[in-house]
Amino acid sequence: MPTESKVAKLSDIGNIIKDGDKVAIGGSWLGSHPMAIIREIIRQKIKNLTAVTVVGSIDIDMLIGAGCLSRLMFSFVSMEAFGLAPNFRRAIEKEGLPYDEITGLAVIIGLEAGGRNIPFLPYRGPFGSDLVKYRPEFYKEMKCPFTGEDLIAAAAIVPDVTIIHATRADYTGNVQIEGTSGTDVEMMRAAKKRIVSAEEIVSPDEIRKNPAKTKIPKFQVDMVIEAPLGAHPCSCAPDYVFDPWHIMKYMQAAMSPETFQQYIDEYVMKPEFDYLDAIGGMKQAAILKRLAREVKYL
Amino acid sequence: MTKYAKDYSVGELMCVSLAREIDDGDVIVLGSFTPLAYASYILAKITHAPNSTLLAYAAVDFRPFQLSFIRAETAATRGAACIWTMLEDLNSVHLKGRGDVEAISSIQADGYGNINLSVVGDYNSPKLRGPGGAGAPEVIKMHRKMIGYFPNHSKMTFVPKVDVITGTRYVIGAEERIKSGYRPGPIRYITNLAVISKEEKDKPFKIDSLHPGVSAEQVVENTGFELEVPGDIPETEKPAEEHVRLLREEVDPYRTLEFDFKPGRERLGYLNEILQKELEAIGYA
Numbered sequence: 385m386p387t388e389s390k391v392a393k394l395s396d397i398g399n400i401i402k403d404g405d406k407v408a409i410g411g412s413w414l415g416s417h418p419m420a421i422i423r424e425i426i427r428q429k430i431k432n433l434t435a436v437t438v439v440g441s442i443d444i445d446m447l448i449g450a451g452c453l454s455r456l457m458f459s460f461v462s463m464e465a466f467g468l469a470p471n472f473r474r475a476i477e478k479e480g481l482p483y484d485e486i487t488g489l490a491v492i493i494g495l496e497a498g499g500r501n502i503p504f505l506p507y508r509g510p511f512g513s514d515l516v517k518y519r520p521e522f523y524k525e526m527k528c529p530f531t532g533e534d535l536i537a538a539a540a541i542v543p544d545v546t547i548i549h550a551t552r553a554d555y556t557g558n559v560q561i562e563g564t565s566g567t568d569v570e571m572m573r574a575a576k577k578r579i580v581s582a583e584e585i586v587s588p589d590e591i592r593k594n595p596a597k598t599k600i601p602k603f604q605v606d607m608v609i610e611a612p613l614g615a616h617p618c619s620c621a622p623d624y625v626f627d628p629w630h631i632m633k634y635m636q637a638a639m640s641p642e643t644f645q646q647y648i649d650e651y652v653m654k655p656e657f658d659y660l661d662a663i664g665g666m667k668q669a670a671i672l673k674r675l676a677r678e679v680k681y682l
Numbered sequence: 683m684t685k686y687a688k689d690y691s692v693g694e695l696m697c698v699s700l701a702r703e704i705d706d707g708d709v710i711v712l713g714s715f716t717p718l719a720y721a722s723y724i725l726a727k728i729t730h731a732p733n734s735t736l737l738a739y740a741a742v743d744f745r746p747f748q749l750s751f752i753r754a755e756t757a758a759t760r761g762a763a764c765i766w767t768m769l770e771d772l773n774s775v776h777l778k779g780r781g782d783v784e785a786i787s788s789i790q791a792d793g794y795g796n797i798n799l800s801v802v803g804d805y806n807s808p809k810l811r812g813p814g815g816a817g818a819p820e821v822i823k824m825h826r827k828m829i830g831y832f833p834n835h836s837k838m839t840f841v842p843k844v845d846v847i848t849g850t851r852y853v854i855g856a857e858e859r860i861k862s863g864y865r866p867g868p869i870r871y872i873t874n875l876a877v878i879s880k881e882e883k884d885k886p887f888k889i890d891s892l893h894p895g896v897s898a899e900q901v902v903e904n905t906g907f908e909l910e911v912p913g914d915i916p917e918t919e920k921p922a923e924e925h926v927r928l929l930r931e932e933v934d935p936y937r938t939l940e941f942d943f944k945p946g947r948e949r950l951g952y953l954n955e956i957l958q959k960e961l962e963a964i965g966y967a
Binding site for chain 2 (some may be wrong): 439459472508511569681
């Protein structure tokens, strides 16, 4: 029997991501968010999603601005040095977007519990934090059954779907991540369904040349999509840096719902195929890759 | 004898003060990209703390690199001795209590060791929705020292009681920390005016040192919580000439660490200037 291929087109994500799903989004800070998939979610107008992120940025902000989220679970959402995330702020301050703010370690440990198929994991958690009081459905104070020590239980997080962006994958679903994997591995293990976009799809033989780089084995992957520059405007370390010029343009656009809609029309609602041209083509891609390589060590 | 610099910015003074908090052999975690903190750790690593281990993004024990606004992540990744997931970081460093320093900042801080990165105002109808704490609310308890840096020492930041406790040091005082399974260490805040610290739960923050030209009254006036003011407060140790040279020529030639000190309206222009220089340096005009 031939080996099954999990390779699909970006437009196929609607077969897995449905309205109302809880979607964990990989990547961290301005790095390796699965932006091609994020744009496709917006294009397909998938709605009422609950997004789960540990350290989110433009991925979360864009989904909020495009009206795809009905709830957000996060520990951090920021455009880092570029400022606070404009759509995120507006949605919470003015429009009352419901959210669960959970400390970073609790989200990661909750995902790990989800991956282990148990309801919680204990740790020396954030005693004294108001977030523990505000979200009793995610935190419980407990006693160690052996020593009596006070601990905090982090509730398991089980996403319906996890989406990540990786360095490369083979058509069967083995995934290599060479740079910042963040919580991608834990999110994939915890989820019911998983989609990976990758800079390139290679043969299983190619993957086997460097097995230590493989972070996620194929049985934890349901769909593989080839998406070169698929994290843009985020980075995909070590291959390319984030695109500060595009992010500044985004920040400007996201200042008001009207200008943000223009951004969506100009960069997102066209086919992903045209996206590279819209952001400056091969020339811009070459600059971002060149910057990633030109490092001076001391 | 150390030759102290005559010409330095308040950012450079803070940066060097933070670097001096690093002991050789420390395990240092770099959180979100904040140029001033990154510059401090790299400066410490190439001067008095060559045996420290730096962790950033997925990179563990990366080679110190020249700071750039855009390239910190790829530089750390390409220079790493080991690539970890966040969970491997947590299991090995944070939860194990092996971290020494991970400098944090926050929207508000109070005299109890609480920080607020969540909201200003009421939690359910905030005036300002902040970014959230990421790892900060928990690591400030777990790491040996809790180090904060605040480029704008004012009553807006240093409040009597934070609006929301995103996180807190929780276990304060050497004996208490050892009993709870943590290594003892102070809470210390490095600001644009002074260095203040708290070592005991029931005692207020104390002024450790005043930056050159700053008076104790000025610090007290700009702090919304009680401060202990010793009779004889030393001046903050100035950066050495060599520190300033290393920062300007090697660690941070694009002067990214000054970014935090630019008023909001000037930041975009400053950022554009840095980006232009970075492009020129790789041969794009």
